[in-house]
Amino acid sequence: MKIGCPREIKPQEFRVGMTPDAAREAVSHGHEVVVETGAGLGSGFADADYVAAGASILATAEAVFETAEMIVKVKEPQAAERARLRRGQVLFTYLHLAPDPAQTRDLLASGVTAIAYETVTDARGGLPLLAPMSEVAGRLAPQVGAWALQKANGGRGMLLGGIPGVRPANVVIIGGGVVGTAAARVAVGMGASVTVLDRSVPRLSYLDDVFLGRLTTQYASAAAVAERLPSADLVIGAVLVPGAAAPRLISRAQLATMQPGSVLVDVAIDQGGCFETSRATTHQDPIYEVDGILHYCVANMPGAVARTSTQGLGNATLPFLLSLADKGWRRACAEDPHLRAGLNVHDGQLTYAAVARALDLPCVSADTVLAA
Incomplete structure (x- = not known):
């Protein structure tokens, strides 16, 4: 799979979606990783660190979004980023859709499959990516x-x-x-x-x-x-x-x-x-x-201590990222109910009930989407 990591553009956000270590792991699994130039600088990671890990550096965010089958970020996609998403692409990031109807509308219109860090669960009922x-x-x-x-x-x-x-x-x-x-x-x-x-x-x-x-x-x-x-x-x-x-x-x-x-x-x-x-x-x-x-x-309080935050988040997201890349989102979610809980949007459909209630929008279950 082609995995893309763009630079975060939310104001004063210094974290990055993938560390060089995460890129190295993904490359060792046979995947291609592309990173926007300068994406890791706020967290203390130079382009050379990603190149050493086997990733490729692309000059623009547009190039990353065009190339990647899965986009890995930290913060919810901003309006300019949402315009670059496309049907069939996977977005793996924090979304926080309930108070954000504009983002929700744009993600539904894009046709993207969006998996939210904040609703992925674990066996103890916790939220391991949050x-x-x-x-x-x-x-x-x-x-x-x-x-x-x-x-x-x-x-x-x-x-x-x-x-x-x-x-x-x-x-x-x-x-x-x-x-x-x-x-x-x-x-x-x-x-x-x-x-x-x-x-x-x-x-x-x-x-x-x-x-x-x-x-x-x-x-x-x-x-x-x-x-x-x-x-x-x-x-x-x-x-x-x-x-x-x-x-x-x-x-x-x-x-x-x-x-x-x-x-x-x-x-x-x-x-x-x-x-x-x-x-x-x-x-x-x-x-x-x-x-x-x-x-x-x-x-984005954790952005103030971007290096600590990026490393902590990377440790938590990496197993799920590799599962999505190795198996594809559909099989990965079908086999892991905790990852399936992170599915919020797929192909124009809202798949998380709490968000649907908050925004008064129709919803289908993730199980229904997977069975289709």
């Missing part, structure tokens, strides 16, 4: 929140860990999954006073055991969230409904109950955001203020 980026975003969230709390950046002027005689910042993390756990680990390590809210009592029990009482756990009712806001200096939204739009957990009216200069970090912004006042921002212009409350809503 997990490494969730780990990165979770660990970054307290770090960027601490930066935003600095007075020069518009925040309350608080040190996350405090000092002897001065209380630390109160950090409220809504969601105790991969993102929330990673965020809690860093926030606790920085010396903050941390509360994690989640709707799973077993998960709260797990966090209580793992952190040995160094954080507070609370059931995530609407009343509990409202109760925590007046004393919160930093709120991290870490909720996820796989493939669907994120639930809105904090309304604009509730911002009035928070202290001016407090910070909201919305890690769920890729899925539409979990705060009513959230809107996607970039690394170049990451924060904005609404009613005195700072919002950090960067839609």
Whole structure:
């Protein structure tokens, strides 16, 4: 199979869809890999690294899209990239379709077969291609929140860990999954006073055991969230409904109950955001203020640490990438129900129910597509 890796064109996105190691593995399986020149530079990989791995370097994104039978990316295809997709081609990347009707329409119109990293599953019910980026975003969230709390950046002027005689910042993390756990680990390590809210009592029990009482756990009712806001200096939204739009957990009216200069970090912004006042921002212009409350809503947070993120993502995606290339998408999805869960679009049909519900569009099952 001819596998193509274009340079990411989303603003301030420095990751790349394939590492040189992944290219070498694919070439060793008998596949041809083409990479757009400069695609890996943001992650510290030169064109020469890909050539040494057996890949070919092409001068333009157009050439990559024209040559490749499968396109491997990181972020959802931008409008210019969507115009280059064609029927019969496979797209393997993050999609996050539920809050993005324009992208969904374009993918359906292209006829492409699109497999979304974020809905591929594993035997434990996890999301193995989302997990490494969730780990990165979770660990970054307290770090960027601490930066935003600095007075020069518009925040309350608080040190996350405090000092002897001065209380630390109160950090409220809504969601105790991969993102929330990673965020809690860093926030606790920085010396903050941390509360994690989640709707799973077993998960709260797990966090209580793992952190040995160094954080507070609370059931995530609407009343509990409202109760925590007046004393919160930093709120991290870490909720996820796989493939669907994120639930809105904090309304604009509730911002009035928070202290001016407090910070909201919305890690769920890729899925539409979990705060009513959230809107996607970039690394170049990451924060904005609404009613005195700072919002950090960067839609590709892991892109800030591109080398770590690219290597972590590459480790997770490689087995699935090789399966798709070795067997073809149809056989690979037929034989692996976890990869099949990643199928979101095929030949003008939407194949993921949560996205269809979010966008009020018709849907066919992946099993139906495979049986056709």
